[in-house]
Each structure stands twice: as structure tokens, then as C-alpha cells.
Amino acid sequence: MKVVSTKVYRGPHLYSELPMIQIQLDLGALEQWPTSSIVGFSDRLTALLPNLWEHGCSYGEPGGFVRRMAEGTWLGHVIEHVAIELQCLVGMKVSRGKTRSVKGQPGVYNVLYCYVDETVGLAAGRLAVQLVNSLLPEHLRGIDGLDEITDGGEFTDLAAGLKALSELAATRAFGPTTASLIHEAERRHIPVQRLDDSSLILLGQGKSQKRIRASCTDLTSEVATEIAADKDLTKLLLDQAGLPVPTGKLVRSADEAVRAAEDLGYPVVTKPLDGNHGRGVNIDLKTEADVRWGFEQAREHGRIVIVERYFAGADHRILVIGGQVVAVAKRVPAHVVGDGVSSIRALIDEVNRDPRRGEGHSSVLTRIEVDECVEHFLAISGLTVGSIPAAGETVMLRPTANLSTGGTAIDRTDEIHPENALIARRAAQIVGLDIAGIDFVCPDISQPVSRTGGGIIEVNAGPGFRMHLEPFQGRPRNVARPVLEMLFPEGSTGRIPVFAITGTNGKSTTARMLNHILKEAGCTVGLTSTTGVYLDGQRVMTGDCSGPRSARVVLREPSVDAAVLECARGGILREGLAFDECDVAACLNVAEDHLGLKGIDTIEDLAAVKSVVVESVRRGGWSILNADNEHTAAMAEHAGGQICYFTLKDQEEWPDFLSEHVARGGRAISRQRMAEGWDIVIHEDNEAIYFMKVSEIPATLDGWAEFNVANALAAVAMAHCHRIPLNTIRAAMREFTTSFEDSPGRLNIHDGHGFRTILDYAHNPDGLRALGHLVGKMRERHQRVIGMVGTAGDRRDVDIRAMGELAAGLFDVIVFKEDDMLRGREPGTVAALMQ
Numbered sequence: 001m002k003v004v005s006t007k008v009y010r011g012p013h014l015y016s017e018l019p020m021i022q023i024q025l026d027l028g029a030l031e032q033w034p035t036s037s038i039v040g041f042s043d044r045l046t047a048l049l050p051n052l053w054e055h056g057c058s059y060g061e062p063g064g065f066v067r068r069m070a071e072g073t074w075l076g077h078v079i080e081h082v083a084i085e086l087q088c089l090v091g092m093k094v095s096r097g098k099t100r101s102v103k104g105q106p107g108v109y110n111v112l113y114c115y116v117d118e119t120v121g122l123a124a125g126r127l128a129v130q131l132v133n134s135l136l137p138e139h140l141r142g143i144d145g146l147d148e149i150t151d152g153g154e155f156t157d158l159a160a161g162l163k164a165l166s167e168l169a170a171t172r173a174f175g176p177t178t179a180s181l182i183h184e185a186e187r188r189h190i191p192v193q194r195l196d197d198s199s200l201i202l203l204g205q206g207k208s209q210k211r212i213r214a215s216c217t218d219l220t221s222e223v224a225t226e227i228a229a230d231k232d233l234t235k236l237l238l239d240q241a242g243l244p245v246p247t248g249k250l251v252r253s254a255d256e257a258v259r260a261a262e263d264l265g266y267p268v269v270t271k272p273l274d275g276n277h278g279r280g281v282n283i284d285l286k287t288e289a290d291v292r293w294g295f296e297q298a299r300e301h302g303r304i305v306i307v308e309r310y311f312a313g314a315d316h317r318i319l320v321i322g323g324q325v326v327a328v329a330k331r332v333p334a335h336v337v338g339d340g341v342s343s344i345r346a347l348i349d350e351v352n353r354d355p356r357r358g359e360g361h362s363s364v365l366t367r368i369e370v371d372e373c374v375e376h377f378l379a380i381s382g383l384t385v386g387s388i389p390a391a392g393e394t395v396m397l398r399p400t401a402n403l404s405t406g407g408t409a410i411d412r413t414d415e416i417h418p419e420n421a422l423i424a425r426r427a428a429q430i431v432g433l434d435i436a437g438i439d440f441v442c443p444d445i446s447q448p449v450s451r452t453g454g455g456i457i458e459v460n461a462g463p464g465f466r467m468h469l470e471p472f473q474g475r476p477r478n479v480a481r482p483v484l485e486m487l488f489p490e491g492s493t494g495r496i497p498v499f500a501i502t503g504t505n506g507k508s509t510t511a512r513m514l515n516h517i518l519k520e521a522g523c524t525v526g527l528t529s530t531t532g533v534y535l536d537g538q539r540v541m542t543g544d545c546s547g548p549r550s551a552r553v554v555l556r557e558p559s560v561d562a563a564v565l566e567c568a569r570g571g572i573l574r575e576g577l578a579f580d581e582c583d584v585a586a587c588l589n590v591a592e593d594h595l596g597l598k599g600i601d602t603i604e605d606l607a608a609v610k611s612v613v614v615e616s617v618r619r620g621g622w623s624i625l626n627a628d629n630e631h632t633a634a635m636a637e638h639a640g641g642q643i644c645y646f647t648l649k650d651q652e653e654w655p656d657f658l659s660e661h662v663a664r665g666g667r668a669i670s671r672q673r674m675a676e677g678w679d680i681v682i683h684e685d686n687e688a689i690y691f692m693k694v695s696e697i698p699a700t701l702d703g704w705a706e707f708n709v710a711n712a713l714a715a716v717a718m719a720h721c722h723r724i725p726l727n728t729i730r731a732a733m734r735e736f737t738t739s740f741e742d743s744p745g746r747l748n749i750h751d752g753h754g755f756r757t758i759l760d761y762a763h764n765p766d767g768l769r770a771l772g773h774l775v776g777k778m779r780e781r782h783q784r785v786i787g788m789v790g791t792a793g794d795r796r797d798v799d800i801r802a803m804g805e806l807a808a809g810l811f812d813v814i815v816f817k818e819d820d821m822l823r824g825r826e827p828g829t830v831a832a833l834m835q
């Protein structure tokens with residue numbers, strides 16, 4: 001088999017509204033070998049990947065896919081399921097995919113499957129191709145073009161491949177804190193985008209966006225973070241506020257440490273001034289020798305060492321978010337419980353066999369490691385790792401309870417005494433953190449520390465959520481929820497209104513009209529179009545910006561509170577839309593253009609691509625469709641939200657579907673011929689609302705430029721469906737012009753020297769035909785109309801000839817001009833075809 005190409009669809013696309021990876025495969029001779037004809041294939045595959053038994057596939061129940069293999073399905077389809085399964089095996093849960101044969105190319109398939117992480121998804125596809133290939137009989141084996149997928153390894157056995165894949169997945173996966181926040185954001189329908197290779201995440205869009213990095217947010221103050229990182233300064237501020245903290249001293253030598261301990265009174269604690277994860281911390285030091293040893297330990301982690309009073313009791317973590325205590329965990333240091341026969345080392349090994357224990361922060365718990373600190377801590381009680389504790393005896397292995405050194409956590413959220421909670425809330429506020437992890441030591445969290453003794457050891461910025469999300473004991477707490485409530489209050493989804501415009505002709509003009517209306521309505525608009533990206537009217541990027549990359553620029557822009565996006569065919573085919581859903585979309589028309597490019601051969605294919613845009617309209621949104629074009633009218637069946645049609649036809653000439661739609665109370669906007677000129681009329685709820693005269697819109701040249709009337713109807717419909725007041729829309733349309741400065745090449749008119757000159761970008765037969773109306777009108781007033789006509793070289797010969805033929809009917813004199821960019825044609829060919 002041969003890998004033809006790969007694509008990553010990051011938004012809704014031709015095959016699905018879900019992001020998917022597409023691998024185009026040419027099965028070649030394997031087209032003659034469905035699974036049922038390859039002896040033992042299905043058995044070999046399911047033996048390697050037994051979870052394939054769970055795949056429902058078209059039967060929608062476990063075993064469905066295996067049944068399909070028994071009945072006979074093609075290997076592209078198998079690769080799809082294997083790619084999905086491999087991702088699941090490395091912890092990236094996905095389930096959807098589809099495989100479609102490519103029209104007119106027997107044996108060629110588009111294999112599509114969902115992904116969580118693009119890199120892992122691609123690597124899984126690559127491995128899937130290799131794995132399926134390795135299970136084929138010798139004479140059918142062989143892969144061409146494997147590197148089309150991604151540059152990864154080559155594997156003949158599953159184990160090695162899976163190991164590499166899970167290593168890759170581990171580098172790409174998020175930590176538990178970030179993962180919980182992403183999960184909660186997705187649950188709330190807030191858009192999520194990863195901004196870097198680690199954990200910087202963008203939530204929401206435009207002006208409503210917020211960023212997070214693990215549990216630090218856009219609201220986390222840098223000053224507060226710095227204060228929290230300085231334990232001594234934190235204690236100073238909390239002490240000044242009357243909060244309970246262990247008094248202490250900063251020391252630089254062992255002698256100073258001993259003096260400090262004597263001043264404070266034993267027992268004491270030694271720790272580095274700016275340490276973390278409990279490194280170098282030693283508690284309950286009762287003698288001079290202990291303090292000297294503790295000083296040296298702390299010194300390894302920082303130049304300055306704190307000696308402070310020891311608070312007796314258990315270690316608690318109080319999580320304060322947005323001024324509220326949202327979770328409390330009691331943290332228990334790593335320990336083992338004896339059975340009377342096993343050594344401490346054997347008991348540790350046993351504890352580490354718990355599948356919940358992994359390396360670092362990625363799993364629920366972390367394995368206990370025997371290091372110098374453990375050995376020393378045991379030595380204090382006269383033990384070694386070889387000692388055998390009595391049955392039922394608990395042996396603590398470390399002084400501190402950090403999860404990352406093997407500690408466990410017990411949820412105590414419901415037990416915290418209100419006085420302790422108040423102390424924690426004030427501490428977070430005094431340090432100035434929106435999200436703070438307060439380390440609180442006391443004998444019993446349900447008793448006030450004013451009575452039991454104890455207090456705040458430390459305030460942590462960016463605290464981990466792991467111990468609250470999945471405590472070892474007690475109720476798990478969804479602490480991600482209050483973070484998102486703080487960032488996006490009142491159920492906000494962090495979205496800005498998104499307007500998407502597609503069609504063969506008129507996209508840029510309509511987008512500019514809508515941009516103008518929204519600006520009039522007070523919005524800071526981000527606009528993408530074929531001439532560039534504009535932020536609040538300023539061009540910030542130049543060039544063809546009608547694809548998803550430019551759209552993403554706008555959606556990420558912090559100043560933007562409405563996005564108007566021109567969505568051209570090329571970008572939709574290349575990587576899908578830049579957004580998962582939009583509020584209002586318009587499909588202006590579908591006409592012959594770009595046919596024969598990128599697998600789009602018929603006008604129906606083209607309509608299917610453009611339909612993706614209106615299908616992405618959210619529930620409660622609007623799809624604006626051209627009722628005069630059969631292809632756009634037909635999109636009503638799959639379009640999202642409610643439908644509003646626009647038409648240039650007088651009501652008397654409406655097709656039945658339109659009359660019926662309006663009779664049912666549906667919405668449409670039309671041009672109506674009156675005694676003098678034309679009116680624009682909005683039909684809705686069985687009422688006809690006179691909106692304005694066509695001639696009041698300068699861009700229509702008194703209604704002569706019919707295509708701009710159509711574009712104006714679409715723009716007005718989009719704005720009206722978004723509930724912009726009609727007065728605002730009217731005022732904006734009266735002002736909108738098509739000067740060369742505003743929209744170069746879109747119906748720019750210059751009168752002078754006894755000539756009227758029109759510069760227009762009509763670049764396909766339909767566009768030129770539309771311009772023809774205007775040329776016809778000009779004939780009535782002018783003696784002679786000279787046309788200079790060109791078209792792009794990558795269009796089909798028939799389309800280029802059609803341009804020539806149309807021009808012949810319009811102008812008195814024609815100059816055929818070729819583009820500077822020939823797009824693959826020999827000089828002179830395009831002009832010759834038109835001629």
C-alpha cells in the first residue's frame with residue numbers, strides 16, 4: 001500500500017464537525033484483499049489489540065467492528081480503527097473516525113480519525129499503517145511513502161511501537177491540574193487552545209479570552225507570586241496581619257542555625273528559604289546535632305536557610321480560589337504498615353506496586369523512593385530499610401507529606417473549622433493570590449488553631465490540584481470548576497460573536513459591509529478577507545487571509561469583540577474551519593470556479609465544501625442563504641440554526657419553497673420593485689418590514705450594480721439576525737462605499753477626463769456575468785465600453801474560454817490581459833484561450 005498524503009483538520013471539515021487526521025491511502029493490489037479474504041488476519045489483529053472487540057463501528061455495539069472484519073472490510077477502514085485504538089492505549093481517549101473511498105480513484109481511501117493531540121495522533125496513524133502491514137502475508141506486504149505521515153520510527157513489532165508512542169504521549173500530555181481545567185472548560189463549552197508545547201492554554205476568544213498555565217491564571221499577580229515564593233516575606237506579612245505563623249530566623253551557617261534554635265526554643269524546623277516540593281526540609285529537630293544536620297540538608301537547596309519553630313500536628317493543604325476555601329486535604333507522609341515478616345524495603349516495594357503510583361506528578365500518587373532523607377529519618381528512630389516492623393505498626397518514612405515524595409492525601413473539606421477557613425482566606429488575600437494553596441499544620445483541622453496551636457507554614461502560588469481531584473481517601477473535589485467560575489463568571493463561554501461568510505463571489509465585499517455595520521454598532525471588529533486581516537479598521541496583515549490561520553489570528557486577538565471571517569474554499573479543504581461553531585454564517589452563491597482543483601471536480605463537490613460553513617452555525621444562530629441559487633438554497637437541509645433567505649426576486653416571482661418559508665413565519669430579506677426604483681424588505685413573523693431604498697446604498701450604484709445589492713442583502717440579513725438595531729444597519733449601509741482605498745479592486749469607480757473607469761475583480765464567469773448587468777446599464781449612457789479582461793491560469797480551459805465568450809458579449813473593444821503570475825501556464829495561453 002501507499003501513503004499518498006496526510007492532513008490535519010483542526011475544525012469542522014468536509015467529513016465531520018470534529019477535528020480529525022486524514023491519511024490518504026492507495027491500497028493498490030490490496031483493494032482485491034478485503035479482511036475476510038486474508039486468512040487469520042482478524043485473529044492476529046485482535047490478539048494484539050484485544051480492545052478492538054469493544055469497537056462498535058457501524059453496528060453500534062461491542063463486537064461490531066470485529067464482525068465487519070469477518071464479513072470483509074478494506075484495510076483503510078482497519079487502519080482507522082487501529083489508529084483510534086493505539087491512541088486510547090496511550091491514554092489519549094478518542095473513538096470517532098470514518099473511511100471514505102476517493103471518487104474516481106479505485107483503491108484510494110481517505111482514512112479519517114479523531115485525535116486529542118496532533119503529534120500523537122499522527123504518530124498513531126503511522127504506527128497503525130505499519131502494524132496492519134506487518135500482519136499481512138509476505139506477498140502483500142510493503143509500504144510506500146510512510147514518511148508522508150510524520151517523521152517517526154519504523155516498527156515491526158507492536159511492543160516497540162507502543163512504547164515509543166506512549167513516550168511521545170507522555171511528553172505531550174498535560175499534568176493533572178491543567179488537564180482538569182481543560183476538561184472543565186470543555187464541559188462548559190469554552191474554546192480551548194494549547195499555545196505552546198507545555199501547558200500554556202488559551203481559554204475563550206477575542207476580548208473574552210483568559211490564559212492559564214497550570215493553576216496560574218491571567219488574574220494571578222506577579223507581585224503576589226513573588227511574595228509567596230519568599231517564605232520569610234510571606235510569614236512577615238501574615239504575622240503583621242495577626243495570622244498564626246511559626247516565628248523563625250534566616251541563617252547562613254550551622255553555628256547561626258544552632259543559635260537561632262536556642263533562641264526560638266526546640267523543637268525547630270530547618271528549610272531552604274526558597275525551596276519547593278519539600279526538598280531540604282527537616283522538622284521536629286530536637287538537638288544541636290539535629291539542627292546542624294538539618295542546616296546542611298537545607299543548604300543543598302539554597303544559600304539561605306530558615307530556622308523556625310516547629311508546629312506539632314498534621315500537614316494540611318487548604319485550597320483557596322477567588323476568595324473561597326474550595327478544598328482541604330490532610331496530607332500524610334510516605335509510610336508503610338508492618339506485617340511482622342517483611343522488611344521496610346519489601347513493604348515499600350509492595351506499596352509501590354499500587355497501579356495508582358507512577359513517576360512524578362502525572363498519576364494519582366507517586367512511588368516512594370528510598371533516598372538519603374528516608375534513611376536518615378529512619379535512623380532517628382534507630383531503624384534501617386532492612387528492619388522488620390511489627391504487624392500493624394506504622395513506620396513513617398519521611399518528615400514531609402508532599403505527594404511527589406510518596407505522600408498521600410485525605411479529603412477534609414467538609415471538616416475544616418470556620419476559624420481556620422477564615423485564616424486561610426485572609427492569607428490568600430493578603431499575599432494577593434487568586435488561587436492559593438495554604439500549607440496549614442495543626443493537630444485537628446476541625447478545631448480552631450487558636451485553641452490547638454498550629455498555623456500557616458507557607459502559601460503556594462500555582463498549587464497542584466492532584467490531591468483534591470483524586471484524594472487517596474475521601475471525596476474527590478472538582479476544584480477546576482471554581483477556577484472557571486472565577487475566570488468566566490455567570491456561565492459565560494468566553495466566546496465572541498463569530499460571523500462566517502462563504503460563497504464563490506462577493507465574500508470580501510459582504511464581509512466588509514458587515515464589518516462596517518458592526519463598527520457602527522460599537523464593536524471592535526476583527527476582519528479577515530482576501531486583502532488582509534483588519535483589527536478595528538487597521539490592516540495588520542496583508543495578502544490572502546481568507547483561510548483558517550488568519551481567522552485564528554482574529555479569534556485570539558485580545559481586543560476583538562466580534563469576528564467577521566471570510567471563509568474561502570482552499571482553507572476549508574486544507575485544514576477545516578478555524579472555529580468549532582459560529583453564530584451567523586452566510587453562503588452567498590455557488591458558481592463554477594476552482595473546479596478541477598484539489599479533488600473538487602463538480603459544482604456539487606464545491607457546494608459540499610461551502611456547506612461546511614453554514615453547518616457550523618450553533619444552535620440558536622442563523623444561516624443566511626441565497627434563495628436565487630439552487631446550490632445555496634439546497635443547503636437549508638443541513639445548515640445550522642434558523643434559516644434566513646435573501647433574494648433579488650420580486651415577491652410575485654418567488655419559488656414555492658421561499659413563499660412557504662415566509663408564510664410559515666420564516667425570515668427572508670428581498671429586493672422589491674416599486675414604482676420608482678427598488679426597496680429592501682425584511683419578511684419575518686408574517687410581516688413585511690420596509691427597510692430602506694436600494695438607491696440609498698452607494699455601493700449599489702443606484703441599484704445598477706446588482707451583485708452588490710445581493711451582497712448588501714446578505715450583510716443586512718447577518719446583522720439583523722444578530723439583533724443589531726435596524727437604524728444602525730441603515731446608517732452604516734448609507735455610508736458604505738467601494739472606494740479604491742477601502743476595497744481595492746471591488747467596483748472602484750473613477751470619473752474624469754471624459755471617461756468613467758471601473759476597476760473590478762470579476763475573476764470567474766459568474767463574476768463577469770454579474771458585472772455584465774452594470775456594463776449593460778452603462779451602455780445606455782455611454783457611447784462605447786472598453787473592457788480589459790484577465791483570469792487566473794490555474795482555472796480549467798472551459799472556464800477561461802467562458803470568460804472570453806462573456807466578454808465578447810459585453811464590450812465594444814476588448815483587451816485580454818494575462819496575469820504576471822501565470823500559475824503553471826505558458827505565456828500567451830490564457831489570452832489565446834479567451835480570444
Ligand code: ATP
Pocket residue numbers: 246269271275276277278279281283308309310311312315399400401402439441457458460
Ligand atoms: P512544598 O513545595 O510542598 O510547599 P516546601 O519545600 O515549600 O514544600 P514547606 O512547605 O515549607 O516546604 O515544608 C514542607 C513540609 O514540612 C510542610 O508541608 C510541613 O509538613 C513541614 N513543615 C515545614 N515547616 C514546618 C513547621 N514550622 N512546623 C511543622 N511542620 C513544618
Ligand code: ATP
Pocket residue numbers: 503504505506507508509510530546568588589707708710711745746747760761762763766767768770771
Ligand atoms: P475571492 O474569491 O477572490 O476572495 P470574493 O468572493 O471575496 O472573491 P469579492 O472580492 O467581494 O468576492 O468580489 C470579487 C468580484 O466578484 C467583484 O469585484 C464582482 O465582480 C464579483 N462579485 C461580487 N459579489 C458578487 C455576487 N454576489 N455575485 C456575483 N459576482 C459578484
Ligand code: MG
Pocket residue numbers: 278439458460
Ligand atoms: Mg509547602
Ligand code: MG
Pocket residue numbers: 507508509529530531546566
Ligand atoms: Mg475575497
